[in-house]
Amino acid sequence: MTETATVIETDILIIGAGPVGMTLALALMQGGSPQRILLLDQNPRGSYTKDPRALALSHGTRQLLETLDAWHMNAGTAIHDIHISQAGGFGRTVITREEQCVEALGYVMRYRDLASALDARLNENLILDASTVLATRMERNGALVTLLRQGVEMQIRTQLIVHAEGAPTESADIRTFDYHQHAVLAEVRPQPAHQQRAWERFTADGPLALLPLGADYSVVFTVPPEKADALMAMDDRAFLGALQQQFGSRLRFTHTSPRAHFPLKLRLRRELCAEREVWIGNAAQTLHPVSGQGFNLGIRDAWELANALLSGDSADPGDAHTLQAYAQHRRIDRTGSAAFTDGIVRVFSNDFTPLRIARGLGLLALDLCPPARKFVAGRMIWGAREI
Numbered sequence: 001m002t003e004t005a006t007v008i009e010t011d012i013l014i015i016g017a018g019p020v021g022m023t024l025a026l027a028l029m030q031g032g033s034p035q036r037i038l039l040l041d042q043n044p045r046g047s048y049t050k051d052p053r054a055l056a057l058s059h060g061t062r063q064l065l066e067t068l069d070a071w072h073m074n075a076g077t078a079i080h081d082i083h084i085s086q087a088g089g090f091g092r093t094v095i096t097r098e099e100q101c102v103e104a105l106g107y108v109m110r111y112r113d114l115a116s117a118l119d120a121r122l123n124e125n126l127i128l129d130a131s132t133v134l135a136t137r138m139e140r141n142g143a144l145v146t147l148l149r150q151g152v153e154m155q156i157r158t159q160l161i162v163h164a165e166g167a168p169t170e171s172a173d174i175r176t177f178d179y180h181q182h183a184v185l186a187e188v189r190p191q192p193a194h195q196q197r198a199w200e201r202f203t204a205d206g207p208l209a210l211l212p213l214g215a216d217y218s219v220v221f222t223v224p225p226e227k228a229d230a231l232m233a234m235d236d237r238a239f240l241g242a243l244q245q246q247f248g249s250r251l252r253f254t255h256t257s258p259r260a261h262f263p264l265k266l267r268l269r270r271e272l273c274a275e276r277e278v279w280i281g282n283a284a285q286t287l288h289p290v291s292g293q294g295f296n297l298g299i300r301d302a303w304e305l306a307n308a309l310l311s312g313d314s315a316d317p318g319d320a321h322t323l324q325a326y327a328q329h330r331r332i333d334r335t336g337s338a339a340f341t342d343g344i345v346r347v348f349s350n351d352f353t354p355l356r357i358a359r360g361l362g363l364l365a366l367d368l369c370p371p372a373r374k375f376v377a378g379r380m381i382w383g384a385r386e387i
């Protein structure tokens with residue numbers, strides 16, 4: 001390799017300035033970390049404004065964001081109750097904020113509003129945007145990362161690399177399961193108004209979620225890939241008709257935004273850390289969006305890693321014991337969240353009659369049994385803390 005002009009020295013390099021990477025940087029700074037921190041992203045800063053997702057955020061996530069002064073007060077729509085049912089079968093239940101004694105079961109916020117609130121708290125010099133990592137080499141006391149930025153090769157010497165670059169490509173380190181489902185996203189106007197109610201409707205194609213967002217519903221319409229292509233190709237009227245058919249007649253949908261779609265796979269990294277490297281957020285585990293666990297889990301990764309680095313015995317952030325202790329500490333939360341989400345998708349996404357009856361009985365039991373409802377609600381409101 002030719003000699004490069006610039007070598008940047010840092011202590012913690014976070015690759016991926018998405019919401020999880022930014023949360024980690026903020027939590028470290030707020031915790032008074034003596035380490036130098038640098039965030040690197042392949043995209044220009046602010047690219048998140050084009051992201052079409054809306055996320056259901058748990059009450060616990062709101063509390064963490066508030067602690068970081070990064071809760072976007074005006075952008076979140078509170079969920080007051082959640083109606084859960086299955087198409088073509090009996091059984092349904094409603095989880096309410098009154099029963100769970102909380103102000104809201106969760107909040108719905110656009111990804112771009114979440115990201116911009118975090119970004120606004122970060123110093124401009126902290127992020128190296130539009131940068132592509134070309135190579136990483138481990139050295140005796142650190143790692144050397146070579147990258148390309150605006151046609152110029154640069155190097156970063158760091159003691160720890162945190163991978164927060166979102167869903168990984170397939171590799172031997174990742175366990176992947178393809179759900180053969182795509183999420184088609186849109187924002188639609190309901191009639192009558194939603195009154196802060198979210199709907200989770202399980203259909204043979206996959207789950208259909210309606211999340212209150214401003215005056216609209218953010219729709220996550222999960223279907224097999226070929227149906228997703230058809231939904232994407234429809235004009236607005238036909239799309240609203242297809243949505244109406246899948247949802248039923250309890251509400252009418254009158255307008256829709258343009259649509260976007262995401263293929264859905266479960267991706268679980270086997271080991272959370274390696275020599276001077278650690279993985280968090282979607283880079284560590286990418287889940288099906290059905291129960292809105294992904295970012296809520298990712299923010300807990302960032303929070304716990306910041307705590308581990310701030311309270312670790314070693315001054316070296318790449319210390320193997322600190323990283324291994326972090327990985328061990330995250331095991332129950334990540335495997336529990338992945339199993340919970342994966343279980344829901346597998347049990348609910350089919351039209352097998354005995355399973356439909358079992359599902360109906362399950363929903364009925366949930367409806368009749370407050371402690372079971374409290375367990376499900378706890379996952380949504382707090383994440384693993386409830387468990």
Ligand SMILES: Cc1cc2nc3c(=O)[nH]c(=O)nc-3n(C[C@H](O)[C@H](O)[C@H](O)COP(=O)(O)OP(=O)(O)OC[C@H]3O[C@@H](n4cnc5c(N)ncnc54)[C@H](O)[C@@H]3O)c2cc1C
Pocket residue numbers: 015016017018019020021040041042043053054055056057131132133164165166167183185220262280281282283289291292293294295296297298
């Ligand atoms: C349809 C859908 C609905 C969802 N709904 C919910 C929900 O309701 N609730 C919830 O909690 N979660 C939800 N999720 C999951 C949630 O979006 C993710 O868990 C969350 O975005 C993960 O954040 P992250 O920062 O880890 O990764 P990302 O948001 O993917 O950010 C990764 C960042 O890394 C950058 N990057 C990528 N590759 C590189 C590279 N090679 N080098 C440098 N930078 C790189 C990207 O530009 C980006 O800025 C949903 C996901 C989908 C697809």
